[in-house]
Amino acid sequence: MPRKPESDKPAMSRDDLSPSKAPARARKPAKPAAVNVNKVPSSKKPATTEAKKPVKAPAKRKPRTVKPAAKGANPKRGTTKIKNPVKLTLKERRAMEMAAFQGLDARQAKFVDLWLVTYDARESYREAGFTCKNDNAASAGASRLLKKVKHHPYMQARQVELFARTADVQNQLIATYHAAAFADPRELVEYVRGCCRHCYGIGFKWQFRPSEMERRRDQYEAAKAEAKKAGEEIGEFDELGGTGYDSRKAPNYDCPECDGHGEGRALFKDTGNLSPAALTLFEGVKEGKDGTEIKVASQKGYRDTLAKLYNMNVEPAVVVNTGISEEELEKILEIAQANTEKNREAMAGRAEELAKIGIVN
Incomplete structure (x- = not known):
């Protein structure tokens, strides 16, 4: 094959191709910084020059000063507000703290309180906030939870409190009955x-x-x-x-x-x-x-x-004979036989009198 003609350019060595000896590339001139110019809308009216209003410098904010907390006061922990906070009484808060301390959550503690009042595990399970598909699922969940909390310290503490309240109600009821019984x-x-x-x-x-x-x-x-x-x-x-x-x-x-x-x-x-x-x-x-x-x-x-x-014997005592002796029974039998003989003799005498008159043959 015929060889291609060599180029007219002289051949370059490796040293000529190194970066240090490479020909410097000409840099493009930097673009001028963009200047915001109010463009005049394309209309036939001539552009009017308006005086620019002086731009007010932003007001410097005063540094926030934190007042030192008074002695004995709790320091401010945050400013986040909770929407619609749940209001709890003092007893409910104490019960929640006791339940949390003993390892129960709010729903389990509420289940214990409801069960002690109603003794209906299924309804107490639902009203405590547990979700269930049907009655069978609610009954099964309530049974499992009841086994867990039946001997729990929180359950025992609530039972003691309930018994104390029951005793108070009994005392009030007895006092009311006493007052009504002896009122004027x-x-x-x-x-x-x-x-x-x-x-x-x-x-x-x-x-x-x-x-x-x-x-x-x-x-x-x-x-x-x-x-x-x-x-x-x-x-x-x-x-x-x-x-x-x-x-x-x-x-x-x-x-x-x-x-x-x-x-x-x-x-x-x-x-x-x-x-x-x-x-x-x-x-x-x-x-x-x-x-x-x-x-x-x-x-x-x-x-x-x-x-x-007070276990007073208001009604008189009634003596009830549960049995009778043989001697008393024989005496009663003799008296009955004697009365029967008398009645027979009397009936025979009447029959004779009627026969004399002709009424009885």
């Missing part, structure tokens, strides 16, 4: 006897209250005016027993109208001033067509309950 019903309603209208009247005549006497006098004046128009005359006004009647006075023993017994009436006391014992007997007020009726509980039930509570 006269604090609610009382039957009182007071003077009648004639007891303290002038000449033992009918005695009026001041307002009643005033109305009676007005009626007399009106009747007198009508009689005067008609040309008639009426007698003088008769005050009878006068005024001053007070039903709170005691009966007058010398009164000829009531024989010194006065008049009786029921008096309802103000229920706003009742004692705690009388308040246990008060059951309300009933107003009807027959008047006002105050309801008072019977004390017999309270006393019977206290008697049973």
Whole structure:
């Protein structure tokens, strides 16, 4: 093959191709920095030059000063606020702390509290916040959890607290029964006897209250005016027993109208001033067509309950014979046979008498 013609350029050695001896590359000139120029919108109106407003320097922020914490005060730990925080009472917080200390979480502690009140493991398991597909799953989960916490220290502590509260309720209930059993019903309603209208009247005549006497006098004046128009005359006004009647006075023993017994009436006391014992007997007020009726509980039930509570033998003892001796049984049999023989003899005598008359053949 014919060889290619060599180039006119001279051949270059390795030294000529090294970076130190390589020809320097010409650098491009640096571009000028970009300058923001307000472009004039493409419109036919000539551009107008406006004076630039001076740019205000940003205000320097004052360094934040932290006030030193007062002695005995807790230092501020953070400023993050929790939305809708859960409000817990002091007892609930203590219970949560106890549960966390003993290794139970909030749901398990709530399950223990609910189970001690209802003794329904499945419903307590659900209300405590555990998710379950159906009733069977809830029952199984509740059974497992109950086995875990049944002998837990938290369970025992809550049981002790519950028993203490139960004892307090029992003591309050016994105190209420005791107060009701020995309360005075006269604090609610009382039957009182007071003077009648004639007891303290002038000449033992009918005695009026001041307002009643005033109305009676007005009626007399009106009747007198009508009689005067008609040309008639009426007698003088008769005050009878006068005024001053007070039903709170005691009966007058010398009164000829009531024989010194006065008049009786029921008096309802103000229920706003009742004692705690009388308040246990008060059951309300009933107003009807027959008047006002105050309801008072019977004390017999309270006393019977206290008697049973303190194991008192209220009912008389009844002697029950569980068996009878042979001697007593023979005596009863002899008496019965003797009575039977007497009855037979009497029936035979009657039959003879009837036969004589001809009634019986």
